Amino acid sequence: MENATQPAMTYANSAPSLRGEAPVFVLGCPRSGTTYLYHVLLSAGNFAIYRAESEVFHLLEPRFGDLSIAANKKRLLRAWSKSRLFTATGLAMEPLGETIMRECHNGGDFLRIVMEEMARQQGVQRWAECTPDHLLYLSRIRQTIPNALVIHIIRDGRDVALSMEKQEYPKRLPWDRSRGRMAAGLYWEWIVQKGRQDGAKLGSNYTEVRYEELIGKPREVLARLSAFIDQKLDYDEIQKVGIGSVSRPNTSFQEESGAGNFDPIGRWRKLYSPEETARFEGLVGDGLLEFGYPLESKAATKAPGVSAIRWQYRAYFELKFRLRTKTPLARFLVTQDFSKL
Numbered sequence: 123m124e125n126a127t128q129p130a131m132t133y134a135n136s137a138p139s140l141r142g143e144a145p146v147f148v149l150g151c152p153r154s155g156t157t158y159l160y161h162v163l164l165s166a167g168n169f170a171i172y173r174a175e176s177e178v179f180h181l182l183e184p185r186f187g188d189l190s191i192a193a194n195k196k197r198l199l200r201a202w203s204k205s206r207l208f209t210a211t212g213l214a215m216e217p218l219g220e221t222i223m224r225e226c227h228n229g230g231d232f233l234r235i236v237m238e239e240m241a242r243q244q245g246v247q248r249w250a251e252c253t254p255d256h257l258l259y260l261s262r263i264r265q266t267i268p269n270a271l272v273i274h275i276i277r278d279g280r281d282v283a284l285s286m287e288k289q290e291y292p293k294r295l296p297w298d299r300s301r302g303r304m305a306a307g308l309y310w311e312w313i314v315q316k317g318r319q320d321g322a323k324l325g326s327n328y329t330e331v332r333y334e335e336l337i338g339k340p341r342e343v344l345a346r347l348s349a350f351i352d353q354k355l356d357y358d359e360i361q362k363v364g365i366g367s368v369s370r371p372n373t374s375f376q377e378e379s380g381a382g383n384f385d386p387i388g389r390w391r392k393l394y395s396p397e398e399t400a401r402f403e404g405l406v407g408d409g410l411l412e413f414g415y416p417l418e419s420k421a422a423t424k425a426p427g428v429s430a431i432r433w434q435y436r437a438y439f440e441l442k443f444r445l446r447t448k449t450p451l452a453r454f455l456v457t458q459d460f461s462k463l
Contacts, residue, residue, distance in 0.1 A: 142352035144269045144327075145237065146250040149257040151313045153285035154277040155333040160252035161366035162344070166355045170241040170249040173366065174210035176233055178251075179259035183229040184452035190227040198232075199223075205460040211240055230266020248353070257313055258443060260320035260328075271351055272324055274317050277333035278415050279310040279406055280390035280399075286310070295434060300401070303394075307402050308435040311409030332414065334387050391418070404428050 146169075148160045163169050176182075183189070186198040199219050202208050208215070218239060226232045237249035256263065263270050286292070286306035294305045321328040329350050336343045344355040360368060371386070394402065400419040403410065405428055407417050446452045 140352075141269075141271070143247055144271050144351075145234070145248065145267060146351055147256060147263060147270055147272045148250060148252040148275065149260075149272060149317065150254055150275040150277070151257070151279075151282055151310045151317075152254045152291070153282050153289075154254070155275050155336065156252045156254045158367045159273065159275050159331070159336065160250060161368045162355070162360055163250050163351075165360040165363040165365040165368050166353070167359075167363070168246050168248055168353060170237055170244050170246055171365070172210060172237070172240060172249070172251075174207055175253040176236075176251050177207060177253050178229045178233045178256075179262050180253055180255045181456050182232065183262075184446050185456045187453065189229065189232060192223065195223055195226060201460040207460070211236060213239055213243065228266050230263065234267060255313075257317040259447075260317065260324065264324060264327075270327065272321060272328045273347065273350070274321055274328065274330045275333055275336070276314055276330055276413055278388075278390070279307050279314075279410055279413075280394065280402060280415075281386065281388070282310045283307040283402070284390055284393055292439075295438060298431065300431075301398065303398070304402060304405055305435060307406045308432060309439060311406040312436055312439050314413060315409065337387060405432060 146163060148156050148163065150156045164171050182198060182202070185201075186194045189195055189198065199215075199222065203215050203219075213236070218236070221235055221239070222232060226235060233251065237251070241247065241249050257274065260272065263272070283303040283306035286309070287302040290302060292305055292309050294300075294302060298305060318330070321330070329347070331343055331347065341357050344357055344360075348355045390399075396419065403417045403419050410417060442455070446455050
């Protein structure tokens with residue numbers, strides 16, 4: 123948790139690694155293309171292959187608390203070892219568990235120990251991580267892994283909201299009778315704004331990528347990211363290796379996943395009614411413009427009640443985040459059954 127009672131790792135206070143050896147975090151609002159960009163990096167080579175989201179800052183620290191306490195580390199290892207979060211590493215629990223008990227003092231330590239061991243066993247130099255909601259934990263990442271490089275991928279909120287609606291996330295407030303994509307749009311705006319604000323504090327260790335540009339101009343975007351992470355990202359080689367969603371779309375719209383049917387950009391234009399477009403842009407139009415996405419509806423207006431619903435959802439998101447990161451209630455706000463992860 124981003125909590126003053128939790129110590130920063132001792133490893134992080136040593137001289138940072140060279141940029142070309144630094145870990146890379148691919149983060150963004152859920153359904154914004156984080157998995158795709160992560161698989162692009164894995165396909166480029168020299169990164170440890172971990173086909174899962176680590177959930178370290180979003181789940182493990184809130185659930186198990188201060189990891190400088192041995193009892194908390196033991197509880198974490200018992201639960202984690204029964205989940206896919208562990209099995210996807212391909213590692214044996216021992217001597218990994220012994221190293222964690224000896225060297226881990228917080229979530230950053232835990233992630234580093236696990237990922238560095240994976241890299242060592244796979245014969246590569248680097249590791250990357252792609253839990254989307256870790257975008258909310260940039261200050262914690264900076265505190266515990268200060269040499270981390272963060273790529274924030276941003277996608278048009280109208281498309282993001284469609285995909286989040288399919289997954290029924292976030293849950294609507296009980297009195298909200300509008301479609302789920304409206305609440306999803308408000309979450310998109312909130313998390314992207316927080317990510318950009320906290321990312322600015324990382325200086326040259328933070329960069330942003332537009333999903334639409336990654337898909338439409340991949341060579342140009344990868345050239346810029348190559349310079350940012352100090353590693354060659356060869357588009358042709360990446361396509362040839364094709365790990366995960368590089369070759370098979372990771373989409374909520376399975377009806378489009380067949381050959382020649384997949385088009386993830388501007389899907390909202392076909393699936394929003396004019397009234398829904400106006401409603402959506404009335405809710406998050408300021409965010410769309412701030413993040414570089416022009417409004418479509420000339421009828422986008424602040425309809426009665428829009429300001430109130432915006433305030434209610436933003437207050438709700440902030441409250442949940444604060445409870446999760448600043449209070450002992452955190453352990454009750456995350457999943458208790460790790461076997462389902």
